[in-house]
Amino acid sequence: MEPGLLVPAGRGGLRVFLRNRLNVLMAVRVTVIIVLVAACLLTPGFLSEPNIMALLTTVSFIGCVAVGMTLITISGNIMSFCLGATAGATAMVFVVALNWGGIGVGLVAALSLAALLNAAQGLVIGWVRANPIIVSIATLALIYGVAQMFAGSSAVYARPGTGYEIFKGKIVGVPIEFVVFLCVAALGHFILSYTRLGRNLYMIGSSFRAAEAAGLKTWRSIAGAYLWAGIFTGLAGILLAIRYNLGNMDFGLGYDYDAVAAVLVGGTAIGGGQGSVLRTVAGAMVIAIVQALLLLLGFRQEWQYLFTGVIVLAVIILHTSGERR
Amino acid sequence: MVLKKFLRNDPHARPLLILAACIVLLAVADWGEGRFLSATTPFSMLQIFANGGMVALGLGLSMMIREFDLSVVGIFAATGCVAVLTGEANPWLGIGYALAIGLAAGVIQGVIIVRFALGSVGVTLGGLLIFVGVAYVLTESRTVPYENLPVALFVNRPLAGIFSLRSLICVVVFAAAAVVVGFTRVGRDLIAIGSDRRAAVIVGVNVNAFIIGVFAFSGFCAALSGALLSYSLASATPQGLSDVIVPAAAGAILGGVSLGGGTGRPLGIATGVLILAALRSGLNALGAPPFVNDIAMGAVLLTVAILDGPYLMRRLGRIAPRPRAGS
Numbered sequence: 261m262e263p264g265l266l267v268p269a270g271r272g273g274l275r276v277f278l279r280n281r282l283n284v285l286m287a288v289r290v291t292v293i294i295v296l297v298a299a300c301l302l303t304p305g306f307l308s309e310p311n312i313m314a315l316l317t318t319v320s321f322i323g324c325v326a327v328g329m330t331l332i333t334i335s336g337n338i339m340s341f342c343l344g345a346t347a348g349a350t351a352m353v354f355v356v357a358l359n360w361g362g363i364g365v366g367l368v369a370a371l372s373l374a375a376l377l378n379a380a381q382g383l384v385i386g387w388v389r390a391n392p393i394i395v396s397i398a399t400l401a402l403i404y405g406v407a408q409m410f411a412g413s414s415a416v417y418a419r420p421g422t423g424y425e426i427f428k429g430k431i432v433g434v435p436i437e438f439v440v441f442l443c444v445a446a447l448g449h450f451i452l453s454y455t456r457l458g459r460n461l462y463m464i465g466s467s468f469r470a471a472e473a474a475g476l477k478t479w480r481s482i483a484g485a486y487l488w489a490g491i492f493t494g495l496a497g498i499l500l501a502i503r504y505n506l507g508n509m510d511f512g513l514g515y516d517y518d519a520v521a522a523v524l525v526g527g528t529a530i531g532g533g534q535g536s537v538l539r540t541v542a543g544a545m546v547i548a549i550v551q552a553l554l555l556l557l558g559f560r561q562e563w564q565y566l567f568t569g570v571i572v573l574a575v576i577i578l579h580t581s582g583e584r585r
Numbered sequence: 586m587v588l589k590k591f592l593r594n595d596p597h598a599r600p601l602l603i604l605a606a607c608i609v610l611l612a613v614a615d616w617g618e619g620r621f622l623s624a625t626t627p628f629s630m631l632q633i634f635a636n637g638g639m640v641a642l643g644l645g646l647s648m649m650i651r652e653f654d655l656s657v658v659g660i661f662a663a664t665g666c667v668a669v670l671t672g673e674a675n676p677w678l679g680i681g682y683a684l685a686i687g688l689a690a691g692v693i694q695g696v697i698i699v700r701f702a703l704g705s706v707g708v709t710l711g712g713l714l715i716f717v718g719v720a721y722v723l724t725e726s727r728t729v730p731y732e733n734l735p736v737a738l739f740v741n742r743p744l745a746g747i748f749s750l751r752s753l754i755c756v757v758v759f760a761a762a763a764v765v766v767g768f769t770r771v772g773r774d775l776i777a778i779g780s781d782r783r784a785a786v787i788v789g790v791n792v793n794a795f796i797i798g799v800f801a802f803s804g805f806c807a808a809l810s811g812a813l814l815s816y817s818l819a820s821a822t823p824q825g826l827s828d829v830i831v832p833a834a835a836g837a838i839l840g841g842v843s844l845g846g847g848t849g850r851p852l853g854i855a856t857g858v859l860i861l862a863a864l865r866s867g868l869n870a871l872g873a874p875p876f877v878n879d880i881a882m883g884a885v886l887l888t889v890a891i892l893d894g895p896y897l898m899r900r901l902g903r904i905a906p907r908p909r910a911g912s
Contacts, residue, residue: 338706341830384887388894391844393653397834398886405879517714530707562726562823566718573711577701 336532350497374494382486386479466533643803651846659716687808
């Protein structure tokens with residue numbers, strides 16, 4: 261029972277209101293949004309076109325990975341440490357295949373690699389219930405090792421005139437990366453909210469044993485979640501390769517942490533079973549806006565990590581206190 | 586069959602078996618040319634052991650009580666930078682600051698976890714990001730040199746043939762942890778908390794104090810090894826997140842700690858880290874390119890993760906039914 265309900269309304273209104281955790285959450289959320297909007301409006305240069313374009317582009321790369329991470333988190337598998345490496349590897353494979361056989365081959369090869377890499381992890385995790393964190397750390401080491409074997413530590417450069425340039429530029433004034441991100445978010449939301457896979461993932465995340473008892477083939481859903489996470493991350497890798505005309509393992513550095521930060525700031529529960537893609541999109545936007553504001557206010561780039569960490573910690577304390585696991 | 590039973594049923598024997606297998610494999614690969622089985626290998630093995638051993642110990646202890654301290658990676662990087670920046674004139678001061686920060690970080694995170702009843706992955710992820718941020722802010726994203734070269738040399742000077750000051754400190758910390766966990770009530774309480782927290786509360790274990798204590802110890806270990814490594818490299822850099830978390834988690838897991846909690850021993854973790862150190866120094870000695878080490882580490886870790894999968898036997902049983910043993 262909510263403690264607020266025991267007290268007659270009207271007496272000590274504010275204190276009663278604040279005693280309910282959900283009310284506090286809502287109040288904090290509204291305050292944060294108001295403060296952010298005010299800061300955006302008041303900071304000179306924030307609404308300039310270059311800043312908005314840069315903001316939309318950066319949020320797109322992280323956002324695609326974060327949508328994939330959301331599926332993994334909701335399915336109860338906490339996070340994957342190898343999505344960043346997946347993005348880097350996809351970018352390299354995309355560029356190599358692009359140089360060899362053109363844009364079509366590049367897209368197919370890159371996306372199937374990303375999908376396979378992660379679906380294989382999902383299978384291992386779902387089928388023998390291997391620990392998701394350890395499996396992703398092992399895959400991270402494997403990906404970096406194999407990438408170094410083939411490419412050393414250098415980048416591969418895209419040959420001009422292979423047809424990838426059509427994916428540069430803008431659609432009705434919006435960077436193409438952002439359009440792809442919106443599509444990824446819509447697809448992720450559709451999967452989670454309107455398909456059987458999505459409902460199964462929520463169920464597995466909130467109670468694995470109940471899902472087993474209900475007769476779900478849990479390994480199939482978990483593999484599905486990783487498959488889609490791989491595809492979304494692969495798209496981010498391809499976008500990075502197209503933007504910078506090269507593929508490089510460094511692309512993925514830190515994306516895992518940024519992505520899971522976006523997931524958590526959005527309010528998706530780290531333990532699984534709750535959350536949504538829309539929340540993750542909001543989380544990614546909040547982080548990106550705060551980082552852009554910091555840059556405009558003259559903080560060096562290094563402060564971004566620190567502030568992201570503080571935001572993540574604050575959101576986790578606010579959101580999940582009192583409901584351990 | 587016997588081998589499989591050995592692999593499955595005795596978590597304390599398995600790390601030793603893997604270590605022996607690694608050494609035999611490397612010796613065979615060396616084929617009597619004396620590159621691996623030489624007098625310098627133990628020294629270089631212990632040096633690598635000292636790089637990330639204590640981080641693995643802290644992480645492993647947190648896994649034993651069914652938590653996961655991600656922040657060790659950030660504390661490791663941040664305290665390394667702090668030690669180099671403040672310990673130029675007086676290295677003790679740098680170490681002191683580093684240890685104080687590590688301890689404080691652990692205590693604060695532990696208190697947050699206990700006080701707000703939060704999961705440790707989320708909280709320590711926040712801690713990780715904050716400390717990585719601290720490292721970047723302090724160093725302004727550069728590699729900071731440590732000009733006090735005598736200290737750097739002193740930390741790495743060979744002692745008694747196979748040790749250096751750095752690896753000796755690491756061995757001593759491991760030995761102390763092994764004695765405390767193995768021979769005092771603390772060890773049994775840790776296992777109890779990891780196996781069944783509610784039962785531990787009921788029998789009167791002060792679970793909250795243990796959680797805070799383990800996170801404090803883990804922060805302390807990360808800070809000590811971060812500071813010592815920066816001194817010995819005579820530089821500190823905020824980068825290299827995955828360079829720390831992969832071997833630390835791998836060492837703990839190889840050492841027989843399970844993420845389900847309730848199993849593991851400091852000596853097991855030491856063996857796990859030694860396995861990785863043997864792999865790396867052996868492959869170096871054989872002149873293998875660096876990526877071989879990554880691939881070998883990933884493959885070993887993946888294999889252990891699959892062998893540890895709680896459903897493995899059930900799945901195998903479905904393919905080839907056989908009488909169930911134990912479970």
